Amino acid sequence: MSIYPKAFIYDLDGVITDTAEFHFLAWQKIAQKLDISIDRQFNEQLKGIGRMDSLELILKLDPSLSELSNEEKENLANRKNELYLELVETIDSSNVLPGIEELLAANKEQGLKIALGSASKNALYVLDRLGLTHYFDYIVDASQVSKGKPDPETFTAAADALGIEYPACIGIEDSAAGVAAINAANMFSVGVGDAAQLSDADYLVEATSQLDFEEIVERYRHQTALKETDQ
Numbered sequence: 001m002s003i004y005p006k007a008f009i010y011d012l013d014g015v016i017t018d019t020a021e022f023h024f025l026a027w028q029k030i031a032q033k034l035d036i037s038i039d040r041q042f043n044e045q046l047k048g049i050g051r052m053d054s055l056e057l058i059l060k061l062d063p064s065l066s067e068l069s070n071e072e073k074e075n076l077a078n079r080k081n082e083l084y085l086e087l088v089e090t091i092d093s094s095n096v097l098p099g100i101e102e103l104l105a106a107n108k109e110q111g112l113k114i115a116l117g118s119a120s121k122n123a124l125y126v127l128d129r130l131g132l133t134h135y136f137d138y139i140v141d142a143s144q145v146s147k148g149k150p151d152p153e154t155f156t157a158a159a160d161a162l163g164i165e166y167p168a169c170i171g172i173e174d175s176a177a178g179v180a181a182i183n184a185a186n187m188f189s190v191g192v193g194d195a196a197q198l199s200d201a202d203y204l205v206e207a208t209s210q211l212d213f214e215e216i217v218e219r220y221r222h223q224t225a226l227k228e229t230d231q
Ligand SMILES: O=P(O)(O)OC[C@H]1O[C@@H](O)[C@H](O)[C@@H](O)[C@@H]1O
Pocket: 012, 013, 020, 023, 046, 047, 048, 049, 050, 051, 054, 081, 118, 119, 120, 121, 122, 123, 142, 175
């Protein structure tokens, strides 16, 4: 069977590095200022979605905040970003999550294309701090898409730029919105994290240390072969 993937498209926050935790800590401080309490369970729905959409979900927790002006919202979002960047300034190549650089190296060795598909406006900066930019053939960040995850655009834009058909791409995500986006793009989805959140992933691992190139490709080939026999 000659089915083989041609590209891996990586989410950034929570897949390549643990900045998902930094986003949570920064939002938690903003919420505290507003007398709202948010926990990690609530935070699951903020993963993968854009900055302003995250703020809107937090503000919805207190109906008295529904009247905030756009300017007040902008100020809160900017403050959150300052808090987030203070945390990001502490990271370097030692903060790449276990197994990720090995996977990127395996992609390269096998001649596969590598792209980033991130909802963050800080994606280029974070990738640079981690010293990983040189691995990427193409980077999609928040500035390039009109519809964020769970819309497939982040992933299809990366595949289009690489000139690769969607079913030949494998996307890796830690958020439910991201897995939904990969699936909607007709790509093979790898979820990293909690089974309760990521049950729609085609293949799920608990942590990045379990991401093994051969295993992912095997799962991809199996599922793609099944789909082809179905048709
Ligand atoms: O505020 P930024 O850096 O533009 O990030 C936007 C979003 O980027 C996503 O990658 C994160 O999962 C979200 O938690 C975050 O809100």
